[in-house]
Amino acid sequence: MDVRALLRKEALTVRRNAGLFVVVLVLLPAMLTGVTGVYERSIPEDVPVGVVPADDNTSETELAVTRTGVDSFATPVAYDTRAAARDGLAREEVYLVVAVPPDLGTEGADVEFTVVTDRTMVPFEEPANLSVAALDRRLDDALVSDVTVTHDRIGDQRVLTAYLIPVCLVAFVLVYGLVFVPYQVRSERLVLDRLQTTSRLETVLATKIAFYGALTIVPIAVAALVASWMGFDIATLSVFSFVSLILTFVLVAAVGLTVLFAMRLRRLALFANVGLLFALLSLSAVVYPVGFFSPTRKAIARTLPTHYATVTTRSAMLRDAPMALYADYLLWVAGAAVLALGGLVLALGYYRRRQ
Amino acid sequence: MVDHDNTGSTGDDSASQVPDSPSTAPGAIPPGHDDSTPPERDGASPMARDEPIPMAHEPMVDDAAARVFLVGVTKRYGSTTALEDVIFTTEPGTIHGLVGPNGSGKTTVLRLIAGLANPTTGRISRPAGATGYSFQEPRFFPDLTVRENLSVFRSLADDPEPVSWVETLLSALRLEPVETRRARDLSGGFRKKLDLALALLDRPQLLLLDEPLADVDRFSRRKIRSFLTSYATDDRTILISSHNGDEFADAYDRLTVLVDGTVRADGAPDDEQVAAFREYYS
Structure with missing residues (x-):
């Protein structure tokens, strides 16, 4: 019977491409459903919150008391000065900063806490309001003084769409570098033999990365045009955003090509890269701020260069902050890109040896 | 001269020296080479394996650098032996001519000579x-036209x-009618000719052709x-692999x-031992 014969043929195809089907039918669904665990709660419970003295009269005891109050709904992070705490806010180390006034232990004294949040973090707006209210309630209960909490919102007012533009560009660069460029190289796999008779594979791939990296300017410019058309005032075309996105591209393109050559240009490598893409998108906290996630997920995100690439791109476009403030983030992304390029050289050596 | 050396586990450098003295004839086993022969396989050739491979003529000293040498070359892919000694x-x-039936290891020899495999x-x-290489399966940029590829x-x-x-190549290989066509859209014959043109592009001293006239x-x-025929002059060499030697x-x-990865005969076409394999080239 025709159908039986055709089904048998499909079964044989699965058997001959077992690795591919394991990735598509087992690993990808597992990864996708696993990603849902990222959104384990709608209101963050372990948000890093900066605690800083409001002025020189604030004592260490008062800071400790405040940290204890914060600890019940967030993770306190100590800063010495307000400027350092605001920098921490801009670098997304913390999502609220609590400025602690003196005289907390004076019964009946009016004390005013100031909670600073960044309007750039649009998804965090509501959780921030809830956190401020919780802080107000807890401090008022815990202290003998008369507590008021003032909410100071810094940065330009943004809407979710504007917040998502840098997010989309980072996501695009991840897809472009991790999937599209390896796909392009694989589609020319036959010609690589000929190229090897005249050039080095390293040169061929370096040219590819440089060319497609330069082409990244096009989607950035398109995003700038769309943002402008939508009436958003965001710095899409700044040097800072170019540096951040192109470094990110070099990093993920090198990783994608490393996987491709380590797997000897097999089709399976493209699916492995798609899996890697999902993993990076979810674990790097590209869409939601890392403050939303559990301490474990936060720790994972903060080891990934793609997380820092997201923060720097977002800051470049949405915050009026100097690039120097993110120098260590950019260095980590650049260092990871260099490591990935080293991995690519090793993968090429392996590929050549196995020929 | 470009060398690819892999002496395996022997670690004996002397065994890997390519002879370039006038005393070494083409086809003769060079000094330092272990002349132990692999066991005869099924369908053994009429050429006794312990006999020296016939020589065509004594080489000139100046020719040495222009020659291709394969000395005791074995290539294994896992447990499969593609070439043996x-x-x-x-x-x-x-x-x-490098002739022999399908799967005899001809393409592997060309890839090794081209440095695409070790x-x-x-x-x-x-x-x-x-070195120019025309591949059995043509290799070019499929999205570019014939002229853009060149x-x-x-x-x-x-x-x-x-x-x-x-x-000259476009004309000699009759590629002019398709020079503006995308390579991916070419018929099998034109693909092959484009590949041949690419192999000849650098006017190479050594031209490796794998089934060059297929399709x-x-x-x-x-x-x-x-x-x-007119190209193979002076210091140029053309090595043609074909299972259809005629x-x-x-x-x-x-x-x-080449049969089953081993050299069964080597010499002029009218050589008696080579002629025993006439079925592969005439």
């Missing part, structure tokens, strides 16, 4: 000048040949044969017969 030499100014053991040496690969050369050479029409075959039967100056 292959030894042969090509002479400049000749068309050298021998498991043994040593390969080829001229330092440009232009891109021409500019990859350190010292590109003049543009007039590209025009090519009869008229073009004659033209290509004539072009290649394509170049009259053009071969020397033949190496």
Whole structure:
């Protein structure tokens, strides 16, 4: 019977491409459903919150008391000065900063806490309001003084769409570098033999990365045009955003090509890269701020260069902050890109040896 | 001279020295080479394995750098042995046929000579000048046109040949009618001719051709044969791999017969031992 014969043929195809089907039918669904665990709660419970003295009269005891109050709904992070705490806010180390006034232990004294949040973090707006209210309630209960909490919102007012533009560009660069460029190289796999008779594979791939990296300017410019058309005032075309996105591209393109050559240009490598893409998108906290996630997920995100690439791109476009403030983030992304390029050289050596 | 050396586990450098003295004849087993022979396989050739491979002629000293040497070359892919102790030499100014049935290891030999793969053991040496390679399965940029492919690969050369050479190739290989067509849209014959043109682009000293006339029409075959025959002059060598040896039967100056990964005969086409394998080349 025709159908039986055709089904048998499909079964044989699965058997001959077992690795591919394991990735598509087992690993990808597992990864996708696993990603849902990222959104384990709608209101963050372990948000890093900066605690800083409001002025020189604030004592260490008062800071400790405040940290204890914060600890019940967030993770306190100590800063010495307000400027350092605001920098921490801009670098997304913390999502609220609590400025602690003196005289907390004076019964009946009016004390005013100031909670600073960044309007750039649009998804965090509501959780921030809830956190401020919780802080107000807890401090008022815990202290003998008369507590008021003032909410100071810094940065330009943004809407979710504007917040998502840098997010989309980072996501695009991840897809472009991790999937599209390896796909392009694989589609020319036959010609690589000929190229090897005249050039080095390293040169061929370096040219590819440089060319497609330069082409990244096009989607950035398109995003700038769309943002402008939508009436958003965001710095899409700044040097800072170019540096951040192109470094990110070099990093993920090198990783994608490393996987491709380590797997000897097999089709399976493209699916492995798609899996890697999902993993990076979810674990790097590209869409939601890392403050939303559990301490474990936060720790994972903060080891990934793609997380820092997201923060720097977002800051470049949405915050009026100097690039120097993110120098260590950019260095980590650049260092990871260099490591990935080293991995690519090793993968090429392996590929050549196995020929 | 470009060398690919892999002496395997012997670690004996002396065994890997390529002879370039006038005392070493092409096809003869060079000094230092372990001349132990692999066991005879089914379908054994009439050539006794412990006999020296026949020599065509004594080489000139100046020719040494222009020759290709394969000395005791073995290539294994996992547990599969593609080549076993292959030894042969090509002479400049000749068309050298590498003939044998499908799966005998001819393509592997070409890939090893081109440096696209490394021998498991043994040593390969080829001229330092440009090497052109026409692949069994054509290799070009499928999205580019014929002319764009030629232009891109021409500019990859350190010292590109003049543009007039590209025009010569387009004409000699009858590629002019399709020069503006995307390579991916070409028919099998034109694909093969484009691949051949790319192999000839640097006017290479060594030209490796893997089934060069497959899918090519009869008229073009004659033209290509004539072009290649006139190309193999002076210090240029053409090594042609074919399972259908009659394509170049009259053009071969020397033949190496490869069966099941081993050299069964090596010499002039009229050599008695080579002639025993006539079915592969005439």
